[in-house]
Amino acid sequence: YRNPEATRNALPPWLRSKKEERASSEEQAPKPSSTTQEDAKTEKTKDDTPAFSVSEPQESDEGDDSTPKSTAVQTKQDVPTFSLDQEPSNNTVPTPATNSTPTPPTKTNMPPPSKPPTSTLMPPPAPKPSTLMPPPSRPTPLPNRSPAPGLRVPTTGPLPNRGPPANSQQRAGASSSGRGKILLSPGHSPMDWAALSRDPKANLAGVPGLQRVTPSQLKTMTGRKGKPAWSSYMGKVYNITPYLPFHPGGEPELMKAAGRDGGKLFMEVHPWVNWEGMLGSCVVGILVSESEAKSELDDMD
Numbered sequence: 001y002r003n004p005e006a007t008r009n010a011l012p013p014w015l016r017s018k019k020e021e022r023a024s025s026e027e028q029a030p031k032p033s034s035t036t037q038e039d040a041k042t043e044k045t046k047d048d049t050p051a052f053s054v055s056e057p058q059e060s061d062e063g064d065d066s067t068p069k070s071t072a073v074q075t076k077q078d079v080p081t082f083s084l085d086q087e088p089s090n091n092t093v094p095t096p097a098t099n100s101t102p103t104p105p106t107k108t109n110m111p112p113p114s115k116p117p118t119s120t121l122m123p124p125p126a127p128k129p130s131t132l133m134p135p136p137s138r139p140t141p142l143p144n145r146s147p148a149p150g151l152r153v154p155t156t157g158p159l160p161n162r163g164p165p166a167n168s169q170q171r172a173g174a175s176s177s178g179r180g181k182i183l184l185s186p187g188h189s190p191m192d193w194a195a196l197s198r199d200p201k202a203n204l205a206g207v208p209g210l211q212r213v214t215p216s217q218l219k220t221m222t223g224r225k226g227k228p229a230w231s232s233y234m235g236k237v238y239n240i241t242p243y244l245p246f247h248p249g250g251e252p253e254l255m256k257a258a259g260r261d262g263g264k265l266f267m268e269v270h271p272w273v274n275w276e277g278m279l280g281s282c283v284v285g286i287l288v289s290e291s292e293a294k295s296e297l298d299d300m301d
């Protein structure tokens, strides 16, 4: 058995002791006959590579063919060390790399790396320059280019037929003067009024047909002494008596408009309320002047 050539070459140079190699060569030289042709070839190869360090099999000691044994070799060469630092370092003594940051001690004599390995994964690939077109810039809003500002839903102020904002002056004035919504009695919700006003048999106006109402006549319809409460608005006269228990603002508030034109009071409190729509079934007639009514009576005579 001879150490194969590949094994010899794999050994580091410091293991290849010339002394051992020389001794091995001297021991093998007197016994050329005991080696085969192949062994001779191996020896020739060994001569070509004199750096072989493992001690050759001591055939003379064994006396016969036996498994060669390797012996520990005391090398005089220093263990080579290297450092990643640029500073010159003493190769004779393995010293850790001179870094400002302390590094944990390593098990081997290898100097610690300058940077501790953070991950064994492959580093992310560098971003490739995109070949796509860059996204278009966002269009800058044009504040005064609105096509139809009047068609938009108003963001400020009350919506049509809606209450004003809670912090509006109208609502604040109403509450400061003692006005406000009241708790309606059962069966007198706005939905109940809507249902009642749609009933054709209800006759909420209280008159057989449309009347010509003079201001003096309107004054007598105050809701007292058994008379109904009438109120005019935009030239029409309404019987507000059936609506009194349904008024969210309360009967006393609504009664302030009885026997007279209630348009001013109405617009002061809730201009967003649709009077005509809510009291459409309570229309008594139209408001006419005294002279118009007198001339009409004269025509009848």
Ligand code: HEM
Pocket: 162, 163, 171, 174, 175, 179, 180, 181, 231, 240, 247, 248, 249, 250, 253, 254, 255, 256, 257, 262, 265, 266, 269, 270, 273, 274, 275, 278, 279
């Ligand atoms: C006769 C026609 C009237 C109708 C159809 C009517 C209808 C209404 C309606 C629907 C509400 C609720 C409004 C809302 O929730 O936003 C309301 C509230 C109110 N109404 Fe009238 N109303 C009338 C006349 C009057 C008059 C003449 C006065 C005062 C003199 C008045 C004083 C009030 C008050 C104080 C409130 C409460 C307002 C509030 O909640 O802030 N109403 N009315």
